[in-house]
Amino acid sequence: MGTQHVHAGWDAQDPHGSIVPPIHASTAYAHATHADLRDLFARRREGFAYARSGNPTTRVLEERVAALEGGAAALAVASGQAATTIALCALLAPGTHLVASERLYGGTTEFLTDTLADLGVEITTVDPWDLTAWERAIRPETRAVLVESLANPGCEAVDLDAISAIAHARDVAVVVDSTLATPALYRPGDHGADVVVHSATKYLSGHGAAMAGVIVDTGRFDPRRCPERWPRLTEASARFGVVFADERGPGCTPLLAYARAKYVTDFGATLPAASAHAVLQGIETLDLRMARISATAADLADWLGSQAQVARVNHPSAPGRPDARIIARDFPRGTAGVFSIDLSGGEAAAEAFCDALELCTIAVNIGDVRTLACHPATTTHSHLPPARRAVCGAGDGTVRLSIGLEDVEDLRADLARGLAAASGISALAA
Known part of the structure; x- marks a missing residue:
């Protein structure tokens, strides 16, 4: 797979032989004749007209991520949140139903329970490890289920093979946010996923310098199998004059053709060419970064588990995890660098811990080459009710860590500094 990280989607095919995909910083694209542009808008030919719906640089990114995921095609958008929003809007209509894991990123949970609910979609959340709950x-009217391959912030894995079998038996699409795992560690399509979404802002970019999202159609989803469930794809579109289920070809699937034509265009969720270029460069080292980061995170999680100030380590390697079997089976290459710790002493201890850090940066991003720390209950999950925060693994004393590429001994020393500060607060509370 390392070869695809560097080469997929590009073969020095521009007129100048550039070995690095260039940044196509143009808002519009010229055409030789009136008929050429007319046919493009009529969806009778492929090409670029206006950068709001795509450009040659983002096309390379789409092809590369699709190749890494083993998918049929991909669609690059402005952010990970845009990727989740557009993927779900393309599958769900007013009056339909979504089943989602209880353990999701806070921003995703807010979108589901607030904005998506405003659009007339009903949401049911379930324990991701309770297969009976998924069946029930x-x-x-259910059209999709949504899980994270590795949940944020506790890095919990799900039995995607089993969940996919349950969903597909009922003709329900499986959508997986695989931001934390990345295709370097796990490919959801190999375990039954129909659609994979990434916040490419995180590990795919890897350097905290660009926002982007990607939607991958794994090729499993066929709206023709149950046309009555997906009328927006299988019936003629009054607006576009086509049946999207008929739109297939290189870089195109019915779902992504519809998503690009309608939602990327209408929402204006355009990925700038410069951001696509930054993500492409990040992907070139993805395989190497994920191996190093996963190993460092596992080392630190093991050490943190032996520290008196830490009440619990939420990392896949921690003893007694209910997903241990899934991790051993599905993640032989590691589980990335995001995990959390629960500190005795609640928010005050978490605040003292974070403020004492000198090498680790207090920030809400993840997947950076720098190690980042934050308190989810007052940041990423702060708008959720306390009970919902607890279910998501964002307790009062929880600190989320996103391990970077620093030397493990330097990180251990910095985390020890934070633990010492938290210990003083815990002693006062006692």
Whole structure:
């Protein structure tokens, strides 16, 4: 796979032989004749007209991520949140139903329970490890299920093979946010996923310098199998004059053709060419970064588990995890660098811990080459009710860590500094 990280989607094919995909910083694209541009808008030919719906640089990114995921095609958008929003809007309509894991990133949970609910979609959340709960939650109007391959912030894995089998038996699409795992560690399509979304802002970019999102169609989703469930794809579109289920070809699937034509265009969720270029450069080292980061995170998680100030380590390697079997089976290459610790002493201890850090940066991003720390309960999950925060693994004393590429001994020393500060607060509370 390392070869695809560097070469997929590009073969020095521009007129100048550039070995690095160039940044196409143009808002519009010229055409030789009126008929050429007319046919492009009529969806009778491929090409670029206006950068709001795509450009040659983002096309390379789409092809590369699709190749890494083993998918049929991909669609690059402005952010990870845009990727989740557009993927779900393309699958769900007013009056339909979504079943989602209880353990999701806070921003995703807010979108589901607030904005998506405003659009007339009903949401049911379930314990991701309770397969009976998944079976019971799916009903005739359910169109999709949503999980994270590794959940944020506790890095919990799900039995995607089993969940996919349950969903597909009821003709329900499986959507997986695989931001934390990345295709370097795990490919959801190999375990039944129909759609994979990434916040490419995180590990794919890897350097905290660009925002982007990617939607991958793994090739499993066929709206023609149950046309009555997906009328927006299988019936003629009054607006576009086509049946999207008929749109297939290189870099195109019915779902992504519809998503690009309608939602990327209408929402204006355009990925700038410069951001696509930054993500492409990040992907070139993804395989190497994920191996190093995963190993460092596992080392630090093991050490943190032996520290008196830490009540619990939420890392896949921690003893007694209910997902241990899944991790051993599905993640032989590691589980990335995001995990959390629960400190005795609640928010005050978490605040003292974070403020004492000198090498680690207090920030809400993840997947950076720099190690980052934050308190989810007052940041990424702060707008959720306390009970919902607790279910997501964002307790009062929880600190999320995103391990970077620093030397493990330097990180251990810095985390020890934070633990010492938290210990003083815990002693006062006692």
